[in-house]
Amino acid sequence: MATKKAVTSVKKSTAKKPTSAAKSTAKTTTVKAVVSTKKVSLPSLTFNVNPIVKVLIAELVGTFLFASAVIAGQGQPIIILFALAGIMFLFASISGGHFNPAITFAAWLTKRITGLRALAYIVAQFVGAGLAFALLNAYVNAAAPASPALGQAAATLFHANAIPAGKEWFIFFSELIGTAVLGYTIATALRFKKDRVAAALTVGLGIFVALLLAASAAAYVGGSAIINPAIALSLQVVDWKSWWTLWPLAVYVLAPVLGAVIGFILHDITKTDDNE
Secondary structure (H helix, E strand, O other): OOOOOOOOOOOOOOOOOOOOOOOOOOOOOOOOOOOOOOOOOOOOOOOOOOHHHHHHHHHHHHHHHHHHHHHHOOOOHHHHHHHHHHHHHHHHHHHOOOOOHHHHHHHHHOOOOOHHHHHHHHHHHHHHHHHHHHHHHHHHHOOOOOEHHHOEOOOOOOOOOOOOOOOHHHHHHHHHHHHHHHHHHHHHHOOOOOOHHHHHHHHHHHHHHHHHHHHHHHHHOOOOOOOOHHHHHHOOOOOHHHOOOOHHHHHHHHHHHHHHHHHHHHHHHHOOOOOO
């Protein structure tokens, strides 16, 4: 009798493993310190100033500072060297750095600036020099009175020596020669358009040499060399009791103007194209 094997189809229990096991996905929140990189800018004032007004302010303030330095420094060439170099560095890129009516006249005559601009420059320069005198003179007048017992002298404002009688032409030519040196130097410095340091040092050293030569020559005959008509106003070269005397005008205005023109012309004759 045939025995049939009981075929038992064993069904494997394919019970699915719980894949959705509860995984505790604890979210860890990392707190980053957020540093604001936004720049905080303070509100700034904006001035819409006409370009000609800017250059006139530069000439006025520059001449004011220069005249103040000459008076406070007692006209010492080494002090004037550093003072003018610093002022040139500040303002030369704005107005060209004249600070001297004689230089401005020479620049106009050699067609570097227009006549109207030159006139405005000269007015600004005289105003700046006059303000320097007025301010420092006010401080001198407000100073404490002298005390001879303590050896204290009365405060006085530095001023130029009176033109010695009979020696007027000596002072005239010392002014002319000194301003010719200065004019040549400034005409050279005006070509250093991209190098403010070189221009400032050139003018500073130029006025040092000019004053060393002119002031030494004038001192031999008892006079003073100024080589700047605006600064001459600050140094009280005009005696208002004898205002009709023409020598101060000739010595401290005409001679510097002629010297500056000579210096500019000599520069134009001898210049090269190296720094154009």
